[in-house]
Amino acid sequence: MVNSVSEAQYRAHQAAASVTDPELPFITVEELGILRAVRVEKGIAVARIAPTYSGCPAQAVIELSLVTALNQAGFEGRVERQLEPAWTTDWITPEGCRKLRRHGISPPVQAGKTVCGLFESAANPECPLCGSQQSERVSEFGSTACKAVYRCRSCAEPFEYFKPI
Amino acid sequence: MGCAAFARALLELADDHLILGHRLSECCGHAPILEEDLAMPNLALDLIGRARELYSRAGEVEGLGRSEDEFAYLRSEREFLNCLLVERPNRDFAHIMLRQFYFSNFMELYWLRAADSRDATVRGAAAKSVNEMKYHIRHSGEWIVRLGDGTGESARRAAEAVGELQFYIDELFIPSASAEICFETGLLPDRRSMREEWDQRVERVFTMAKLDFPEPVPALTGGRTGRHDECLGHLLAEMQHLQRVYPGAEW
């Protein structure tokens, strides 16, 4: 009995943890730190997730994908939102940051630490191509809610930066 | 009583976010440069996303089963409780940025104080919003400086925006009767307590922008009791059109 419960729990967790972000399809919800817990109760698997950027259109897709993944693993799937503790980019795992870098996106520095005064940043993101710290902001807002556009002053390549929040 | 007051105060807050978010979304495709065309819809998304969360919570607290869509699409002008500042029309880029600058500076101070609310949804919203507002403040603040300290025309327009929006500042800091109850019961922060810090922040940036800080003027109020400018009706007509013509439409 105990074994079958924990086995179901394990399968449900594996299924939920494999779901990826539609806007960053190489990274899983677990690596993003969105997936907080998965529990199984009477055949229903409940994935508890923390919402990311307010109004992020990926949210609804992620929830749908979680339900689908849990269904495919043989469960009735549900998603619960957990608002506290709030998700920040500090929840992204080291593996998540490595994957971002590998895909040309500079991972976020510590949440709440980049924005200070006007016309300045506390820390410049590292160029994911050459590793230089000499970067400059091109646009605070990019193709998705989570990304800004920067340019490397060493290798001159433009790159996206996962905004700390 | 406590619940009704909390639901109403949450609606005030949610309406501020939705209406300003909608105003910004009107700029999509009309911004002067590409970076701004990315920025404004992104800022709008933050605000509309926050509004959704607050409407959901208001619906739960109210207990009448109203959904976020019903709050947004099926209330009339007189039922909207947003402050007048956020509904001001997009007269020009200076107006848009100044409105954003005033509001985001206020909201960052508000959310900082909301971090110890008794309500978990408010605390969760506060934790996220504080970081988001930093981006809104930096974005609009940099533009205030560029415009105010820019060309003759940009400086003139920035000064005009200051002159026109000055009447709508005070209302941000006036708690409604419902907000007052929520402050006394530890659910929401005291709006009055942010004034001094807000003035200092705005003044600092205005100095950089070579703009004159607005003199105290008689405040225009009424938003919190549903008395709005004509411009809100036009905004709602566009925003609610689809739900009014095809009730219950989903996509």
Ligand SMILES: [Zn+2]
């Ligand atoms: Zn480089």
